[in-house]
Amino acid sequence: MSITPAVLVRDLVFAYDxxxxxxxxxxxxxxxxxxxxxxxxxxxxxxxxxxxxLGLLRPGSGVVQVFGGPPGDRSRxxxxxxxxxxxxxxxxxxxxxxxxxxxxxxxxxxxxPKDADRVHVxxxxxxxxxxxxxxxxxxxxxxxxxxxVLIARALVGEPLxxxxxxxxxxxxxxxxxxxxxxxxxxxNSHGLTVLCASHDxxxxxxxxxxxxxxxxxVRTEGPPSVVLESSALARCYEFPAPHDHT
Amino acid sequence: xxxxxxxxFVQRALITGVLLGVSCAVLAFFVVxxxxxxxxxxxxxxxxxxxxxxxxxxxxxxxxxxxxxxxxAWVIGWIAARGRISEDTAIGVFFPTxxxxxxxxxxxxxxxxxxxxxxxFGNILAIRPSDVWVLASLxxxxxxxxxxxxxxxxxLGVDEEAxxxxxxxAEALRYLLLTVLxxxxxxxxxxxxxxxxxxxxxxxxxxxxxxxxxxxxxxxVAIVSSLVSVVGGLWLSWxxxxxxxxxxxxxxxxxFFLAFLAGRRRGR
Numbered sequence: 001m002s003i004t005p006a007v008l009v010r011d012l013v014f015a016y017d018x019x020x021x022x023x024x025x026x027x028x029x030x031x032x033x034x035x036x037x038x039x040x041x042x043x044x045x046x047x048x049x050x051x052x053x054l055g056l057l058r059p060g061s062g063v064v065q066v067f068g069g070p071p072g073d074r075s076r077x078x079x080x081x082x083x084x085x086x087x088x089x090x091x092x093x094x095x096x097x098x099x100x101x102x103x104x105x106x107x108x109x110x111x112x113p114k115d116a117d118r119v120h121v122x123x124x125x126x127x128x129x130x131x132x133x134x135x136x137x138x139x140x141x142x143x144x145x146x147x148x149v150l151i152a153r154a155l156v157g158e159p160l161x162x163x164x165x166x167x168x169x170x171x172x173x174x175x176x177x178x179x180x181x182x183x184x185x186x187x188n189s190h191g192l193t194v195l196c197a198s199h200d201x202x203x204x205x206x207x208x209x210x211x212x213x214x215x216x217x218v219r220t221e222g223p224p225s226v227v228l229e230s231s232a233l234a235r236c237y238e239f240p241a242p243h244d245h246t
Numbered sequence: 247x248x249x250x251x252x253x254x255f256v257q258r259a260l261i262t263g264v265l266l267g268v269s270c271a272v273l274a275f276f277v278v279x280x281x282x283x284x285x286x287x288x289x290x291x292x293x294x295x296x297x298x299x300x301x302x303x304x305x306x307x308x309x310x311x312x313x314x315x316x317x318x319a320w321v322i323g324w325i326a327a328r329g330r331i332s333e334d335t336a337i338g339v340f341f342p343t344x345x346x347x348x349x350x351x352x353x354x355x356x357x358x359x360x361x362x363x364x365x366x367f368g369n370i371l372a373i374r375p376s377d378v379w380v381l382a383s384l385x386x387x388x389x390x391x392x393x394x395x396x397x398x399x400x401x402l403g404v405d406e407e408a409x410x411x412x413x414x415x416a417e418a419l420r421y422l423l424l425t426v427l428x429x430x431x432x433x434x435x436x437x438x439x440x441x442x443x444x445x446x447x448x449x450x451x452x453x454x455x456x457x458x459x460x461x462x463x464x465x466x467v468a469i470v471s472s473l474v475s476v477v478g479g480l481w482l483s484w485x486x487x488x489x490x491x492x493x494x495x496x497x498x499x500x501x502f503f504l505a506f507l508a509g510r511r512r513g514r
Contacts, residue, residue: 051407054407054410054411055411056407056410056411072413074413078411080407080408080411082405082407082408085404085405087279087404088278088279088281090455091278091279091455092455092458092459092460092461092463092464093404093461094460094461097400097461098404101397101400101401101404101405101408101409101412102412104397104398104401104409104412104414105411105412105413105414107397109395109398109414109415110394110395110398112397113397135460137459153408157412
């Protein structure tokens with residue numbers, strides 16, 4: 001009996017309006033409980049693919065399933081961590097308010113948060129090491145702290161799958177390493193499936209179980225040690241392949 | 247002050263002004279969060295085109311302005327959502343075009359010019375008894391919508407993509423917010439004026455942001471400063487025979503600068 005993967009993408013084609021297709025027959029799967037990293041150069045379609053999985057974009061053709069169902073099915077909640085959230089300068093939105101937004105999908109339209117929702121917020125802030133900062137202004141936090149808050153926001157929606165879209169862009173290496181360590185910890189302690197789009201090859205090679213190299217379609221995939229040594233990676237990123245002696 | 251409150255036109259202006267002041271303050275919170283200040287300018291100036299159309303077609307200028315402004319707000323929103331032209335550019339096209347339409351149509355109706363100053367800068371005398379119920383209802387409905395969907399508008403203002411992924415109907419709520427914005431602009435037109443109403447959709451929230459350390463504090467200060475501006479501005483308008491919009495906005499701006507200085511002293 002085969003186990004339903006967390007994410008199944010088969011022959012996915014997607015184009016914005018009448019432009020050239022960004023995704024051209026991408027095929028891969030993400031196993032339940034794994035940490036899979038989606039890598040590839042700018043314009044490879046990584047963010048587009050995540051938006052398709054979130055149900056924000058409709059595929060042109062191909063099969064896309066999340067836990068065996070269609071993307072955007074709210075019975076299988078997905079946690080989403082964007083690259084950044086930009087507020088107007090000085091806007092006094094608190095960390096707790098940002099995290100509470102992760103409950104809004106569950107609450108439904110026009111329903112106000114209850115005490116139980118605030119308990120979820122407090123617990124999530126503890127899980128990401130941001131307890132004690134609930135009343136701080138979100139905009140006053142460092143980039144790394146803001147990303148931890150956005151993970152907490154994703155966690156309060158009680159997701160089975162966590163999608164991260166270049167979450168460490170602009171962060172220094174030490175902060176990036178701590179961020180991915182936190183994601184790994186959450187993956188292991190909560191049985192989360194993680195799919196992370198990023199250029200951060202070094203950190204991902206340390207933390208991810210599997211890399212998927214995307215450039216319109218999937219060029220190669222496998223354990224980090226294999227993908228990072230592949231000539232496909234060198235061609236996509238236009239740097240010399242480790243074993244390319246030609 | 248007792249004399250001021252004894253006049254029927256003052257009472258009408260105060261009743262509608264207080265309701266519109268609260269509505270504008272809450273709306274201003276989202277205008278600042280979503281960086282919609284320029285769209286407020288665009289919609290308010292489009293209202294002039296609507297007023298002029300109403301005059302030329304012989305229908306209620308308020309009704310025409312409401313329909314026209316909501317239409318312009320939706321078209322701006324629709325163009326911006328397509329992504330081919332930025333929202334700023336779309337507003338930059340519609341703002342002068344609808345204003346020019348208004349000026350051209352009003353010039354064809356020379357008898358109407360005497361009322362134009364009232365529409366442009368507000369007139370404390372302009373609110374007739376029959377207007378009170380209409381304006382109060384519009385303000386109450388706008389406020390009701392903003393309250394009912396507060397958390398959804400907040401989420402969309404902070405992170406639209408995450409909100410959509412959580413199942414918030416972003417498209418429908420964006421058009422609803424644009425509709426509330428257009429209706430509030432038109433409802434505030436007689437009191438504050440087309441030219442000045444857009445300021446009233448920003449300044450109260452900016453005042454709140456300058457001193458408050460939380461969103462609740464920002465909203466509270468925005469509402470209080472808006473009410474002080476409306477009541478105080480109407481009193482100054484009556485006292486010195488000023489256009490009501492000018493006195494309301496000047497008082498609101500004074501409160502903003504005081505709040506800004508107070509915020510700086512507290513290190514905000």
